[in-house]
């Protein structure tokens with residue numbers, strides 16, 4: 033399973049990228065609003081940091097306008113993937129964009145049927161929202177598992193991005209059910225690194241090493 037970072041924060045993207053663990057970035061209007069910067073300038077900068085897919089969301093609500101907006105976004109950099117929510121005009125725009133070779137990440141996926149339609153329209157990626165389903169008492173990872181299994185049965189190439197990840201357990205669970213990608217917020221990526229026994233182990237190795245230096249320097 034690949035890991036993307038789910039943020040528009042440049043410092044977070046640079047730090048995660050420097051660890052060599054992320055292969056793409058997803059943003060959305062809420063994440064961009066948090067940064068308060070010019071949207072296109074942010075996307076351009078992110079695309080210069082990470083060479084893999086960078087999702088930038090279109091906000092138009094009519095098919096032709098979505099297509100126009102997507103074409104502008106796709107021109108920012110070759111690794112831009114246009115994020116489009118699933119609704120009728122979004123599907124129509126996705127099918128037009130797919131024919132033009134522009135990659136779409138169909139977002140706000142909350143059902144298997146939405147994922148089937150997104151794939152039919154030619155979306156390169158679908159983003160089922162795990163955390164938001166969990167929030168309303170529905171198992172978000174079950175949805176990811178169902179989409180992965182349906183796509184596998186029918187040889188569908190659309191990649192499944194496990195999104196709206198809220199904790200490290202969501203990442204493990206997404207990997208277990210075969211998600212192609214998990215897009216993970218920075219705080220969750222950081223939490224994935226840590227284990228108290230690792231911290232204790234490092235401290236013990238360092239203190240034993242110091243003891244060894246003292247002993248060998250006396251000999």
Ligand code: G3P
Nearest residue numbers: 038058163164195196197
């Ligand atoms: O990738 C989608 C994600 O950003 C949504 O996350 O936590 O707002 O549900 P959240």
